[in-house]
Amino acid sequence: MADVLEVDGVSLRFGGVLALDGVSFAVREGEIVGLIGPNGAGKTTCFNAVTGVYRPTAGEIRFRGQRLAGRKRYQITKLGIARTFQNIRLFREMTALENVLVGADARHGTSVPGALVRAPRHWAEERAGRELAMDLMRFVGIDRRAGELARNLSYGEQRRLEVARALATGPTLLCLDEPAAGFGPAEKEQLLKLIRDIRDRGVTVLLIEHDMRLVMGVTERIVVLEFGRTIADGTPAEVRDDPRVVAAYLGVPTDAA
Amino acid sequence: MKWAVAAVCVALAYLLPALRLPALTTPEPDWATLLFVVAVYVLLALGLNVVVGFAGLLDLGYVGFFAVGAYSVALLTSPNSGVPAGWPWLAALPVAIVVTMLSGVLLGWPTLRLRGDYLAIVTLGFAEIIRVVASDPTSVFKGDRGISDIPHPAPFLRHADGTPVFGVTDARPYYWLTLTLVIVVVFAARNLDRSRVGRSWVAIREDEDAAEAMGVPTFRFKLWAFAIGAAVGGLSGSLYAGTQGFINSASFELLFSILILAGVVMGGSGNLPGAILGGVLIAYLPERLRGIRAPAWLGGQDLFEWRYLMFGLVIILIMLFRPQGVIPSRRRALELKDRDG
Numbered sequence: 001m002a003d004v005l006e007v008d009g010v011s012l013r014f015g016g017v018l019a020l021d022g023v024s025f026a027v028r029e030g031e032i033v034g035l036i037g038p039n040g041a042g043k044t045t046c047f048n049a050v051t052g053v054y055r056p057t058a059g060e061i062r063f064r065g066q067r068l069a070g071r072k073r074y075q076i077t078k079l080g081i082a083r084t085f086q087n088i089r090l091f092r093e094m095t096a097l098e099n100v101l102v103g104a105d106a107r108h109g110t111s112v113p114g115a116l117v118r119a120p121r122h123w124a125e126e127r128a129g130r131e132l133a134m135d136l137m138r139f140v141g142i143d144r145r146a147g148e149l150a151r152n153l154s155y156g157e158q159r160r161l162e163v164a165r166a167l168a169t170g171p172t173l174l175c176l177d178e179p180a181a182g183f184g185p186a187e188k189e190q191l192l193k194l195i196r197d198i199r200d201r202g203v204t205v206l207l208i209e210h211d212m213r214l215v216m217g218v219t220e221r222i223v224v225l226e227f228g229r230t231i232a233d234g235t236p237a238e239v240r241d242d243p244r245v246v247a248a249y250l251g252v253p254t255d256a257a
Numbered sequence: 258m259k260w261a262v263a264a265v266c267v268a269l270a271y272l273l274p275a276l277r278l279p280a281l282t283t284p285e286p287d288w289a290t291l292l293f294v295v296a297v298y299v300l301l302a303l304g305l306n307v308v309v310g311f312a313g314l315l316d317l318g319y320v321g322f323f324a325v326g327a328y329s330v331a332l333l334t335s336p337n338s339g340v341p342a343g344w345p346w347l348a349a350l351p352v353a354i355v356v357t358m359l360s361g362v363l364l365g366w367p368t369l370r371l372r373g374d375y376l377a378i379v380t381l382g383f384a385e386i387i388r389v390v391a392s393d394p395t396s397v398f399k400g401d402r403g404i405s406d407i408p409h410p411a412p413f414l415r416h417a418d419g420t421p422v423f424g425v426t427d428a429r430p431y432y433w434l435t436l437t438l439v440i441v442v443v444f445a446a447r448n449l450d451r452s453r454v455g456r457s458w459v460a461i462r463e464d465e466d467a468a469e470a471m472g473v474p475t476f477r478f479k480l481w482a483f484a485i486g487a488a489v490g491g492l493s494g495s496l497y498a499g500t501q502g503f504i505n506s507a508s509f510e511l512l513f514s515i516l517i518l519a520g521v522v523m524g525g526s527g528n529l530p531g532a533i534l535g536g537v538l539i540a541y542l543p544e545r546l547r548g549i550r551a552p553a554w555l556g557g558q559d560l561f562e563w564r565y566l567m568f569g570l571v572i573i574l575i576m577l578f579r580p581q582g583v584i585p586s587r588r589r590a591l592e593l594k595d596r597d598g
Contacts, residue, residue: 051470077472089467091460093588102460105453106472112481115452116445122452129453151591169472 002064004029004173004204005050005081010059012042012049012228019045021228022059027173032195032205034215034236037225038248043208044086046225047175050206051083052076064172077106082171084162086178086208092151096142096161099150100133103168129168136164139201140194156187163194173204180211192218216240224248270436274429286544289428293500295540296435297493302520302536303442303529304489309518310527310586311450312482313462314369315377318384319517322487324391324509325360326494329353331404331504332397338404339397346410346499350492357491358484365483369476372465384514392506403505410434410499423499431500438496442489443529449485450529458482463592512565519568523575525582527589534584542567 005027012020020042027033035043048054050061052073061068068076082103091099108125115122137143140160145153153161159179166174176195180188188211195218199205209215215222215236222239224232226248232239239245274289282288301323308316332340333349342349368379394400410431414422422430449455457478460468469475498504520539525531543564551558560567575583581590 053466053470072474073469074472074474077470083470085467085470089464091463091467093463093591094456094459098456098459102456102468102473103471105456108453110453111477112449112454112485115449115454118448125453149591165471 002029003027003062004031004064005206006060006062007046007050008060008062010046010049010056010061012045012054013057019228020049020056023225023228023230024059025223025230025233027204027206029172029204030199030202031221032199032207032219034219034222035206035208035225036210036212036215036222041225042228043225044177045228047083047177047206047208050175051081074106077169077171080170080172081175082166082169082173083175084159084166084177084179086181088155088158088162090150090158090161090165092149094150095147096137096150096153096157097130097133097146099161099165100136100168101129103165104129104132106169132168133164136167137161139167139197140164141190155182159183159191160194163198167198167201167203171203173206174198175206175208177208178210179207180209180214188214267440271433274432287428289432291541291544293428293432293435294544295537296432296439297496298517298520298540299533299536300435300439300442300489300493300496301517302524302532302539303439303446304486304493305517306521306526306529306532307446307449307489308482308486309521310532310589311446311455311458311462312479313458314479314482315373316380316483316486316514317377317518318380318382318387318511318514319486319490320509320511320514321364321380321384321387322357322361322490323494323497323513324384324387325487326353326357326491327498327504327508328391328398328404328494329356329491330495330498331407335404335407337406339399345412346408346495350410350495353495354488354491357494358488360491361484361487362480364487365480369479369483381511381514384509384511388506388509388511391509398506401505401507403503403507405503407498407502407504409502425502428500431496435496438492439533442492443533446529454478454481459588516568519572523572523582525585525589527586528582528584531582531584531586535582538571539568542571 003026007023007025010020010023011018023046035046037043049056052068052071063079063081091102108129110122110125134143134146137146140163142157142160145157150158150161180191183191192214195205207219219236221234222236223230224239224245231248232242232245273292277288305316305319308314330346330349330353332338333342333344333352334346336343364383368376371379390396391398392400394402409421409423411423412421416422457473460473461475461478465475516539520535521532523538524535543561546560546564549560551560
């Protein structure tokens with residue numbers, strides 16, 4: 001399998017703080033990879049570097065062989081990297097459907113002239129966007145709430161809506177930032193299935209998650225960060241038995257996880 | 258049904274000059290001129306609404322674009338401007354709109370990377386720069402002396418007796434022309450609002466970072482909002498110059514920007530009927546006050562002199578009791594509520 005994402009010796013410095021210190025790992029096509037580590041290890045920073053929010057101080061990130069340096073965030077999204085946010089960031093006053101449509105618009109090209117004169121492309125893209133959006137809402141299981149304002153959706157529905165919105169951009173790689181935060185056991189179980197379904201749709205998944213059971217249960221490979229460094233990279237079983245991971249991250253016997 | 262209502266409203270608007278209700282008309286200016294002024298303000302409110310209401314960019318210097326439009330027409334058409342062009346008004350109009358649009362892009366290019374308050378300050382500065390440059394008597398804009406003899410639109414259109422349709426005695430043609438342009442702009446704004454562009458603007462307004470992460474080229478769409486707003490401002494300025502026949506730097510005071518912004522916010526930011534109502538309010542109310550005397554114990558002046566005091570009061574009252582505007586956009590109302598919460 002080809003590498004979809006290559007993070008190659010990436011360092012990121014904020015003033016005196018070295019948030020990422022030569023992080024390297026790769027994500028292969030069709031994988032579900034977990035990115036774990038204690039609080040402040042640099043997981044979200046790493047996401048932000050991949051999605052173009054921060055520019056690495058050193059090192060390089062390649063997506064399907066293309067260097068991401070110098071690309072704007074929206075261009076990276078259009079290349080095929082989509083994300084969700086740790087703290088939900090929906091467009092709260094838009095309907096659920098409209099939220100997904102904004103994502104779907106990443107595939108579209110209608111701009112001011114086309115919208116003004118109602119060009120055929122405008123209509124075609126509106127129709128395609130709506131179909132795609134409804135399809136994705138069904139996929140994440142919130143299609144009945146399509147016309148509801150995002151702010152009125154329940155917490156779990158909002159998390160799902162964020163996934164649908166990200167998928168609408170047509171990603172090759174989906175970065176999920178703690179998608180199970182605040183979820184109960186039943187919801188986590190559903191999320192597990194959703195993540196596998198996403199992969200079965202042909203989307204590679206990179207997952208930040210605190211819940212060890214969830215990470216161990218769904219990922220094929222886990223990258224462990226500590227103090228901005230990669231300290232382990234392997235299958236869930238390998239990582240679980242890695243003494244450095246146990247010491248640094250879990251701090252408790254592994255069978256408790 | 259909705260279309261029928263809209264059609265009736267449009268028909269009524271065109272018939273307004275014939276409708277001289279004593280309760281509505283004012284002693285000065287005459288009814289048709291007042292209608293024209295109202296229509297120009299509505300046009301400005303619609304343009305600013307694209308920037309402030311749709312894209313959520315606070316622009317405090319909208320009069321700058323109005324001025325650029327007016328001066329472009331004046332310089333290109335007037336025989337006694339420093340520019341030896343002497344074009345007819347109609348030929349100068351598209352050029353003025355393009356020039357204004359470019360001025361919007363030029364201002365937006367470096368500044369739209371700023372957010373919120375910073376952008377507001379820069380736009381404020383822009384309008385002041387335009388005014389200060391224009392008020393230099395040695396410049397091509399001639400300061401207070403201004404540029405006169407700006408030709409009226411379409412001098413080839415004439416009544417049966419040979420007097421031009423767009424003349425100095427009858428303001429109705431100007432009103433109808435402006436009203437037509439208002440309708441065009443309303444349709445354009447509506448088409449934009451209900452498209453990928455409008456969605457992107459709402460997304461930018463609500464969460465710019467999330468919008469960018471979802472593939473919205475935020476800078477590009479903010480620049481578009483700025484350019485469109487500027488173009489409408491330039492269009493209004495061109496109309497103003499063509500009607501007055503004379504402009505000088507005193508016509509473009511900062512207060513004017515604030516007034517238009519107040520209109521948009523009062524009427525209902527982000528909502529087309531709201532913006533229209535806002536434009537009507539700020540243009541009509543002061544004129545309606547004209548000729549009404551304050552009670553003697555309050556000094557007995559014409560209430561017109563009190564217009565800004567009244568506006569201040571009205572704005573405070575609206576902000577207290579209906580911060581989303583009189584006819585709000587459903588979405589904007591909720592955004593405001595969220596910000597409080």
